[in-house]
Amino acid sequence: MAVRTGGVRGAALEIDAVTKRFGAFVAVDDLTLDVPSGAFFALLGPSGCGKTTTLRMVAGLERPSAGTVSLAGRDVTHAPAHRRPVNTVFQSYALFPHLTVLENVAFGLRRRRARDVRARALEALELVELVHLAHRRPSQLSGGQQQRVALARAVVNRPALLLLDEPLGALDLKLxxxxxxxxxxxxxxxxITFVHVTHDQEEAMTMADTVAVMNHGRIEQLGAPADLYEHPRTAFVxxxxxxxxxxxxTVVETLDAGTTLGVDVAGVRVRVPAARTVAAGPRVLVGVRPEKIRLLGGTEDAAGGDNVLGPGTVVDTSFAGVSTQYQVAVDGLGTFGVFAQNVGGATVHPPGSRVHLAWAAPFTFALDGHEEVAAGTVDLDDEP
Incomplete structure (x- = not known):
């Protein structure tokens, strides 16, 4: 899939028609991608989608079966890893246990016989706020501190590109x-341009300027995190x-001078903005995010212009701190997730409650109805 995010000029990384095969298995399939200089870019996807293989080809640890990889305007497709202006931060940290923190950070500088090694290493440690631990060994540090040392060691060489391969996977949730x-x-x-590989959606959306969602060796969709979340173009995304x-x-009518579609969902008319519809034909998948939905009890009415489905039965109620999460089995349609923010005074609907689901029509989107409803829901967790 060709995805041009910044054009050739000013691009730190250019991947052009790259395919990677392992025998009969195609890990990366005709991938074209530009990452602008200075960007924080994330490759997001489940295990086996091709993101780590892509990173390894950029780093020089794998050779493409076809296509080219360029860094800072230079073709490095066949260049060995040590001749590429790239550093990688791994989940495992890979610190030298017999060296101090300062010596770990300075190691690459000394190998290259750089000037002002100590000063530059201390500057990198100051960046990650660990100067006070410069003379400790890695075994005396916490996991988060070790990760910051690994990051300092990577950035001290000022590479054109820094690759992060699931760098936070070994840390606990709060850290x-x-x-x-x-x-x-x-x-x-x-x-420095960062390319971050992860399967963690929150991680990608929190840090990256641009996210590329990968699936089966191809990019399903690319864009700013908020745009991907609010305007998904496939069921997988x-x-x-x-x-x-x-x-x-099924789309059955056009309303409001063509700006809105009327969609029949199990006999109920649902309004969908035409601008949020990617389907070419009448068969669609109507979508809405769980936090956009309100639960209406027996005496509550929907607002004008709302889409309403139901009735349904609350089958599970879970308190999750900032929100209460519901699973609602809607008659004839299946189970819906609903997130209700805990702002105080809100009605709590215990299991067994009969409710309707309501949400503002502009929050609705419609995808190609030939796609699988469950695409993208399987979480395979860690990369092998």
């Missing part, structure tokens, strides 16, 4: 979220990037 903000801050300060409720429907 991972803190490190997401730290990585974003560091990237903004140093201005709608389900993999967050959660979506998708249900089959």
């Amino acid at each position: 991972r979220r803190q490190m997401q903000l730290e990585l974003k801050r560091i990237q903004a300060e140093v201005g 709608a389900n993999f990037l967050g959660q979506s409720n998708l249900v089959a429907g």
